[in-house]
Amino acid sequence: MPIITNTILSQEIILPEKINNILGDQNTIHLISNNSRYEFDIIENKISKPIKIINKSFDLVSYKALAIKGVIYFVHRSGGMILKLVDNKVVRIDKSFDHKMQFSSSIFTYNDNIYRYGGYGFFSARDFIVMYDFDSNEWESVPINSDLVPTGRFDNGFFINNDILYVIGGTTVGKQNRDERVELDDFWSFSFKNNEWKNIANDEVFNFFKLILPSQILHTKFAANKS
Numbered sequence: 001m002p003i004i005t006n007t008i009l010s011q012e013i014i015l016p017e018k019i020n021n022i023l024g025d026q027n028t029i030h031l032i033s034n035n036s037r038y039e040f041d042i043i044e045n046k047i048s049k050p051i052k053i054i055n056k057s058f059d060l061v062s063y064k065a066l067a068i069k070g071v072i073y074f075v076h077r078s079g080g081m082i083l084k085l086v087d088n089k090v091v092r093i094d095k096s097f098d099h100k101m102q103f104s105s106s107i108f109t110y111n112d113n114i115y116r117y118g119g120y121g122f123f124s125a126r127d128f129i130v131m132y133d134f135d136s137n138e139w140e141s142v143p144i145n146s147d148l149v150p151t152g153r154f155d156n157g158f159f160i161n162n163d164i165l166y167v168i169g170g171t172t173v174g175k176q177n178r179d180e181r182v183e184l185d186d187f188w189s190f191s192f193k194n195n196e197w198k199n200i201a202n203d204e205v206f207n208f209f210k211l212i213l214p215s216q217i218l219h220t221k222f223a224a225n226k227s
Helices: 202-215
Strands: 003-006 011-014 021-025 028-032 036-041 063-068 071-076 082-086 089-092 106-110 113-117 129-133 138-141 157-161 164-173 181-191 196-199
Antiparallel strands (some): 028 036, 129 138, 157 164, 181 196
């Protein structure tokens, strides 16, 4: 049973349902289960009563929740399926399928669009970025203008700062033995303006994180700077 602790009011809020997704959207935190959701107001330190979700068949634990312009979407963690919350009803909007080719990929929003990078499937690690097209309701590959591209990976750290996607470490697949898992410790940036990848040298990493960490929430298991 999930518990939220309010440190200001020294109260515990006990939720009766299994929460599948926690989503921050401006001043509201959405706590979502398969059949209901709660809205926690950060400013007022108040949580709503359960809001019923009409969900006939989707297990939302297999999806990552994202918010765009106040609308909640659910992106399947391993494939192409995308759901949308419409009048508290979960509806499927994509024309894709659960291809199971992008487990542990990096799923995020940028400029009100849904993206995913990397992922694992069928003995391979993806090395490209795809964007969901809301007009065609299908995924499209993001073009790359640089010859240098990071090794395909999954379960990597990532965050976005301004128009740059930063990718940190992760895991890839052995070239000779596809059952082998190889840990990566490199650091890359991708410019959405120029569609270019750049490798950030190891000796730059510490200074970069010292600059960026105070203002960023870092989605990563990346270790401290190398000695």
